[in-house]
Amino acid sequence: MKITGAMTAIATPMSEDGAVDYSFLNKLIDYQIDNSISAIVAVGTTGESATIDFDEHVSLIEYFVKYIDGRVKVIAGTGANSTIEALELTKSAKDAGADAALLVSPYYNKPTQEGLFLHHTKIADEVNLPQILYNVPSRTACFIEAETVSRLSLHKNIIGIKDATGELKNLEEIQRLCKKQISEDNFFLFSGDDASSCEFMKRGGHGTISVSSNVAPKLICEMTKLAMSKSKEAEKINKKIDTLNEILFVESNPIPVKYALYLMGLAPLGIRLPLTVLNQKYRDNLKQELKKLQLI
Numbered sequence: 305m306k307i308t309g310a311m312t313a314i315a316t317p318m319s320e321d322g323a324v325d326y327s328f329l330n331k332l333i334d335y336q337i338d339n340s341i342s343a344i345v346a347v348g349t350t351g352e353s354a355t356i357d358f359d360e361h362v363s364l365i366e367y368f369v370k371y372i373d374g375r376v377k378v379i380a381g382t383g384a385n386s387t388i389e390a391l392e393l394t395k396s397a398k399d400a401g402a403d404a405a406l407l408v409s410p411y412y413n414k415p416t417q418e419g420l421f422l423h424h425t426k427i428a429d430e431v432n433l434p435q436i437l438y439n440v441p442s443r444t445a446c447f448i449e450a451e452t453v454s455r456l457s458l459h460k461n462i463i464g465i466k467d468a469t470g471e472l473k474n475l476e477e478i479q480r481l482c483k484k485q486i487s488e489d490n491f492f493l494f495s496g497d498d499a500s501s502c503e504f505m506k507r508g509g510h511g512t513i514s515v516s517s518n519v520a521p522k523l524i525c526e527m528t529k530l531a532m533s534k535s536k537e538a539e540k541i542n543k544k545i546d547t548l549n550e551i552l553f554v555e556s557n558p559i560p561v562k563y564a565l566y567l568m569g570l571a572p573l574g575i576r577l578p579l580t581v582l583n584q585k586y587r588d589n590l591k592q593e594l595k596k597l598q599l600i
Contacts, residue, residue, distance in 0.1 A: 410446060
């Protein structure tokens, strides 16, 4: 399966008591689709997967698939630091009808490269669903080396990687080692770092899994299309959203983006502990940037 373009790592709207607010979730999903997002990543980092329990996680994936109803691709976040749990979540995503799964590297455990290879291979062997690796060492304390990526890229069910390292040298190394799989459209490269996504795609990336597109999907879609066609016009849009990208990471994701969605009327103020509502000192700058971009 080929997935490319601008994809949103969607936030999970919650009421102030932490309950998922499905009416706002519907509104946020529709906002993404109406602004041409090509896929939605459900219950990933931005969706607060770390504070959502197993049963709720499964229910949310089922809800996303049912509500989206084929309008765009649904990529289910199914990673976990336990191989057994990640396997069960991925099976549940397949059963729910998700188009693909996104699996973050097993966090906290700090597995070896062989452990990472065996972890992803076991899940790919047992679940016939397209799977995307997710390398975000700033959160997981676990780095998937390019050599390990190249070994995993040979598996028919492992179709790509979300690279949130922000290191373009890492992209180059993966491109070198996975050249055949990439050229045959068997393996795709997605940016997971909004700050460097434009350059990532200009250098051959196939799309972006974005946090910023929660609030500015139209701009991210336009930039993505231009960057993938290697148009210089992509830089103009990227410059326009550069400050937004910076502000949305002044505190741990999804703290700033959830406050931005609150200001836009796309989410309540809720967020689950240990995450907290955006610090007061950042709120005015975020509000001014949203006004500047005519998002509020």
